Each structure stands twice: as C-alpha cells, then as structure tokens.
Amino acid sequence: DAMVIQNPRYQVTQFGKPVTLSCSQTLNHNVMYWYQQKSSQAPKLLFHYYDKDFNNEADTPDNFQSRRPNTSFCFLDIRSPGLGDAAMYLCATSSSKETQYFGPGTRLLVL
Amino acid sequence: DQQVKQNSPSLSVQEGRISILNCDYTNSMFDYFLWYKKYPAEGPTFLISISSIKDKNEDGRFTVFLNKSAKHLSLHIVPSQPGDSAVYFCAASANTGFQKLVFGTGTRLLVSP
Numbered sequence: 033d034a035m036v037i038q039n040p041r042y043q044v045t046q047f048g049k050p051v052t053l054s055c056s057q058t059l060n061h062n063v064m065y066w067y068q069q070k071s072s073q074a075p076k077l078l079f080h081y082y083d084k085d086f087n088n089e090a091d092t093p094d095n096f097q098s099r100r101p102n103t104s105f106c107f108l109d110i111r112s113p114g115l116g117d118a119a120m121y122l123c124a125t126s127s128s129k130e131t132q133y134f135g136p137g138t139r140l141l142v143l
Numbered sequence: 144d145q146q147v148k149q150n151s152p153s154l155s156v157q158e159g160r161i162s163i164l165n166c167d168y169t170n171s172m173f174d175y176f177l178w179y180k181k182y183p184a185e186g187p188t189f190l191i192s193i194s195s196i197k198d199k200n201e202d203g204r205f206t207v208f209l210n211k212s213a214k215h216l217s218l219h220i221v222p223s224q225p226g227d228s229a230v231y232f233c234a235a236s237a238n239t240g241f242q243k244l245v246f247g248t249g250t251r252l253l254v255s256p
Contacts, residue, residue, distance in 0.1 A: 073248055074145075074245075074247055077244065126242050131177070135186050137185075
C-alpha cells in the first residue's frame with residue numbers, strides 16, 4: 033500500500049543532543065511537509081519541500097533543519113533539542129495543491 | 144492569532160444520532176477547507192473537503208457545510224458510530240502554490256453505544 037512512513041515512532045533524546053527524525057513516502061508526491069504538534073494544540077507547519085525547494089515558515093526556530101535527499105525521503109534535524117521541543121512531529125506529503133496525507137508521527141521526548 | 148478555531152474541545156453523542164462539529168475561521172483568503180480525523184498514536188487521516196465555490200459536500204455519512212459570509216463550516220456525521228470516536232481537526236488553506244494548511248485545535252468526539 034502506498035503510504036507515509038515515519039521512523040522512529042518514539043524518540044527519546046537528551047537536552048542539547050542532536051536528533052534526526054525520518055520520513056519516507058511511496059506516493060511519489062512532490063511536496064513533503066513537517067509539522068509540530070504539542071499536546072491539545074493544532075499541528076503547526078515548520079517547513080515544506082516543493083520538489084527540491086526548501087520553504088521555511090517565518091516563525092520556525094533555527095534549531096530546526098530539514099533535508100530531502102530524494103523524492104521519497106525527508107529528514108527533520110533538531111540541532112540542540114530543548115525541553116520545549118518535546119512534541120509529536122508529523123510528516124505529510126501531497127501532490128502540489130492536492131490533499132495532504134500524513135504519517136503516524138514521531139513522539140519526541142527530551143530529558 | 145488563531146486563524147482557524149474549533150471552540151468545542153469535546154463532544155459526546157449517542158450511537159445513531161447526528162454529530163455536528165463546528166469550525167470558524169478569520170482569514171477571508173482561505174478558499175479550501177478540510178476535515179481530518181485522528182485516532183490516538185496515528186497521524187491525521189483525510190476525511191472530506193470543500194472548496195469555497197461550494198456550500199455543501201457529501202460523502203456517505205459525512206457532510207461538510209460552508210457558510211462563507213459567517214466564515215463558518217461544520218461537519219455532520221449521520222448516523223454516528225462508535226468507530227467515529229476520534230479527534231477531528233478542521234483545516235484551511237489559501238490559494239498558494241502548495242497546500243499550506245492552517246489547523247484548528249481539534250474536537251474530541253466520543254460516540255457511545
């Protein structure tokens with residue numbers, strides 16, 4: 033089945049220790065998105081890739097970076113996680129302006 | 144500034160009855176609206192959408208109504224089933240080159256047998 037896969041599902045890291053979250057898709061969509069969702073809050077867009085073009089939201093902290101080595105994979109790098117970065121991180125894909133399809137998310141815990 | 148608002152954090156409905164989930168928005172540039180359903184430990188799943196050129200879209204038990212003048216949309220589920228119990232997110236996007244979604248905070252629906 034075509035899908036969006038996120039690994040790991042749960043990630044524990046230490047304060048200040050870099051961490052990378054992974055997303056892959058078999059939908060061959062050209063747009064990939066990363067959202068952050070904190071408890072009882074709306075998912076918040078961090079950035080997206082339109083093909084190879086990276087688009088950062090204005091209020092996304094510099095601590096968050098992303099890489100998209102090919103169409104199928106996209107990574108979220110948190111350079112120095114703080115306690116406030118503990119959240120669910122959702123990856124989504126779409127074909128240009130079409131509906132976004134989400135992965136199951138990675139829950140990040142910062143100790 | 145929350146551009147998409149779901150003012151009811153939770154809703155309880157009996158099986159077989161109608162569930163009505165509401166969503167308000169403030170940005171008049173939004174022209175496309177979606178509802179997503181989310182089960183615990185899963186990502187949001189697309190449910191139904193509506194373009195601003197329409198005022199109603201129906202898909203099986205799910206109907207979305209859009210009132211542009213009031214900047215309000217609602218999702219009706221008829222009849223409600225226990226499997227519908229989940230968090231429902233309203234989302235909106237404007238006419239950009241990609242689908243930038245602005246989400247509401249969600250409404251937790253509980254359908255009891």
